Structures are given as C-alpha cells and as structure tokens.
Amino acid sequence: MEHFIDALGEMCPIPIIKAEKRLKKLKPGEKLILETDHSCSIQSVTGHFEKKYGYACSIVEVEEGIWQIEIIKK
Amino acid sequence: MSIIPEKNTGLSFLIKNKSVFRQRQYALIIIFLNVVLLFLLSHYATRFFYPWLFGLLFGFVLQRSRFCFAAAFRDIFLIKNTILTRAVIVALIVSSLGFLLLEILNPGVELLFTFGKIQPVGLFTASGAFLFGIGMVIAGGCASGMLMRMGEGYMMQWVVMPGFLLGSAMGAWHLDWWYELFISRAPVVFIPHLLGWPLAVLLQISLLLALFILAGVYQNGWKGPASGWTKRINPLYLLQSHFPKSPGTGQGLYPLLFKKPWSYVTGGVLLALLNIFYFVAWGSPWGITDGITFFAAWMIEFIGFNPDKWFYFQGATRIEGCCLPATRINYWAFPLVYHFMAIITGALIASLLAGEFRLRKMRSPKFVFAALIGGLLMGYGARLSLGCNIGAFFSAIPSFSLHGWIFGVSVLAGSYLGGKILLRFLVGW
Numbered sequence: 001m002e003h004f005i006d007a008l009g010e011m012c013p014i015p016i017i018k019a020e021k022r023l024k025k026l027k028p029g030e031k032l033i034l035e036t037d038h039s040c041s042i043q044s045v046t047g048h049f050e051k052k053y054g055y056a057c058s059i060v061e062v063e064e065g066i067w068q069i070e071i072i073k074k
Numbered sequence: 075m076s077i078i079p080e081k082n083t084g085l086s087f088l089i090k091n092k093s094v095f096r097q098r099q100y101a102l103i104i105i106f107l108n109v110v111l112l113f114l115l116s117h118y119a120t121r122f123f124y125p126w127l128f129g130l131l132f133g134f135v136l137q138r139s140r141f142c143f144a145a146a147f148r149d150i151f152l153i154k155n156t157i158l159t160r161a162v163i164v165a166l167i168v169s170s171l172g173f174l175l176l177e178i179l180n181p182g183v184e185l186l187f188t189f190g191k192i193q194p195v196g197l198f199t200a201s202g203a204f205l206f207g208i209g210m211v212i213a214g215g216c217a218s219g220m221l222m223r224m225g226e227g228y229m230m231q232w233v234v235m236p237g238f239l240l241g242s243a244m245g246a247w248h249l250d251w252w253y254e255l256f257i258s259r260a261p262v263v264f265i266p267h268l269l270g271w272p273l274a275v276l277l278q279i280s281l282l283l284a285l286f287i288l289a290g291v292y293q294n295g296w297k298g299p300a301s302g303w304t305k306r307i308n309p310l311y312l313l314q315s316h317f318p319k320s321p322g323t324g325q326g327l328y329p330l331l332f333k334k335p336w337s338y339v340t341g342g343v344l345l346a347l348l349n350i351f352y353f354v355a356w357g358s359p360w361g362i363t364d365g366i367t368f369f370a371a372w373m374i375e376f377i378g379f380n381p382d383k384w385f386y387f388q389g390a391t392r393i394e395g396c397c398l399p400a401t402r403i404n405y406w407a408f409p410l411v412y413h414f415m416a417i418i419t420g421a422l423i424a425s426l427l428a429g430e431f432r433l434r435k436m437r438s439p440k441f442v443f444a445a446l447i448g449g450l451l452m453g454y455g456a457r458l459s460l461g462c463n464i465g466a467f468f469s470a471i472p473s474f475s476l477h478g479w480i481f482g483v484s485v486l487a488g489s490y491l492g493g494k495i496l497l498r499f500l501v502g503w
Binding site for chain 1: 097137140142145148149152153154155157158214215226227228230293294335338425429430431432434435436437438441496497500501
C-alpha cells in the first residue's frame, strides 16, 4: 500500500517528524511518499531514514524545486 | 513527471532537463554580472571586494551542501540525528587547525588575540545565545540559513529578515544598557593566555574529537549502521555523499557539482577553509550579524531615528574596514552590509544552477508569526551575545575564545526549547 504526506511549504524538520510518525504505523514493505519543496529536506530526510533506520529511499524531482521522496519501510 | 535513465552525462543531461537548462541561463547572467561587479570593486572600491567575493562563495557552499547550523543543534533533540552536528564539529577541527597555522605563520603579532573573534564572556553570552537558539528553530534557520534560504526563494525567510532587522536594531539600541551593567565588567577569556598554547590546542582538539565520537554514539549506539571505528573516523567515508540514487539527477561532472547535494562534511570542510582564507583576505574571521545590524541602522535612519550615538555604532571603530567619521556614520559604507547580500546571491546562483529555484510559499499563516518572532529573537539575541552562530560560534571557537563555547552550549539549550515550541505550535498533524 502507498501512503502519501504533503509537506509543501513546511520547513525542516517538520517533514521528517511527520514521516517518522507515519512510518511507525506502517508495515514492513509498505511505501511512503513525501512531497516537499524544502531543498534541505531531500538530503536530511533520505539521510535520516537511510542511515538511521536502513530504509531504502529514492527521490524524484516532480517539478522545479519540488521533490517526491519515496521511503520503503524495512 | 519524466523518468530519465541514469546514464546522462554533461550536455545530454542539460538538454533533457529543460528546467535546469532554463534556470541555468539566469544563473549564467547573474554570474556574469557578478564577475563584472567584482572586477569593478577590485579596481574602484577594494574594501568591498572580499566581503562580496566571499559572500558569494559562502552562499554557494551553504546551498550546495544544505549546511544548516540550526539543524546541527536542533536535530539532536527533535529527531535524534547528529549527522550535521558531526559535520560542524569536523569543520571546527579544520578551522581550529587553520587558525592555529595562521597564528604560527605570523609570529609576534598575537594574530588570533588581536584579530580573531574574541569577545567578553558572561551571562549575557548565554542569555543572548539562548534567545538565538529558540529563534532559529521557529524561524527555520539561523542567520546563515536565513540568507541561504532567501536566495532559494523561501517566502518564510523573507519574513524572518524584517524580524531579524528589528531585533538587531533593538539589540544595538539596548546595548548601551547591557554594556554598562554586564558586558563592560565581563572578562575576555582567550584560552591560550589562560593555559598556554600547547595545552589549549591539545584540549580544544581532543574535546572536539570526543564530541564527534559522542555525537555518533548518541545517534547510532555502539552497534548502529555506521558504528565501525573505521567508518566513524575515515575521512573518505565522511566526505562521501549519501544522497540516494534518483532518476533525473544523472551522472557526470555537471550533476555532481551543481545538481546533487554535497555531503554535509564536504560543505563543512569547505566553509572552514573559506573561513581561513577569508580571515587572511579580510583581516577578521567570518561574521554575519554586524553587517545586518548596520543595514538595520541604515534602514531606521530613513524612518527618522538617529542611531549614531548608540554605543554599538560608537564602538564600531574597532570593526576594521569601517569608516567612522566623528559626527555622522555612513552605514551604507560598511562593507559587511554587502557581505550578507552576497550570501543571498551566492545561494541564488547555486539554486538556479541546480534548476531547483522556486518561490516557495508558506503552508499556513502561523508560519508568518513564527518567522517574525524567530527573526526578532535571533536579531536581539545576536546583539546581546555579541554574535551569531557564525561570529560567536563558528569563528569564535577556532579563535580559541571561551565565549564561543558558552555560546554553543547556550544555543543548544535554546534550540531544545525552540524544538518544544515547534512541536507544540508548528507541526500540524
């Protein structure tokens, strides 16, 4: 199942806090997509979930300066 | 949404990424104008040359590596993540050694004590830094982060700026009072004078290394994903970017330099090196808020106030490069006013080269309040503690001044409270 968080217009670390809270409720293998326009987030969110939790992340820049970060819970 | 295969190099990357291509044209125009400007400054207004040049470079590196001093403190509590904290510590080690090298290369002049960021230390340092720490969390970035994000088109930071200007002006206005009561009686503590150079250097470097390891253990425990000793201290591992593979960023030199974010440690090391070169070129280490305060004074002159008599500006003769006639202060002639503007420009260039510039709206009106209050707290706090995350921390610790450490500890405490406020009022579920 795919889950979606819209974090447009929210500064760090709000996107991470929201994603962390949502990911806790997901089952392993489920996918979360976080949409953000905060350029720091693409590095901080992926760094946080890849390095701290070992979740696989990938990023698509859907528009100039808007990214969708895909996080798969392990 | 277009998914582009990974094997894009150089020119084909640009052709396939129309947005990057279009924004890059604006970037090239701005770069060209800056080259012309720098050429003119180097010939006709040399005092303004280095603040402008280094402002562009600092802004560029800040944006490319998303180096955020606010996060380095705040994320320790809010998300238990110390990746940026560790990058800041690495940067402090590099700049401490660099500043030490400058001291050794200039024997007999007491370079750091005379020209470094050395300030009195007292309860005002701690109080100002505490306010600054609260402010930077709710404003979504400290002084350098605010400037970087203004360049990237964040509306929120354009609202933080007026708050910051007002806070700086109020802080400079009240400084007479603070000075008489506290600051004038407080000691300047230059650690090498207290302990001698060898012990001061040994203590500083080992303390920073210990904090580096502690920060890693705090996040990952003894057996986390990056807990191996080799990984903890291997510079190549640290410099490597952990940015994940993503369709559209492509490979090759252009994406590597201008599109993919640099690792935090890369950014920190570059900022430290820039700070060392800036010290040599400009004669004083990196600082931001003096420029912003002079700009604030320039602005409030327009609305009929006269800040000339305020202690802060009277004391400004000590700030090198400033031209201080006895009767009238020309705020616009203070070179560092343009330094902070150049940081915004440098971040704008970096953002355009990556094709990710956009005018970013705030999610809800409550962020307007957060921005204004955060800016106000930062502006006032920076005046009270005689500097910000840059001047009173990032340049003060490598100058071996005790006030840098007190500032760091207090801004950490402030960011803890700021984080509580953020969770209570700004995170909408």
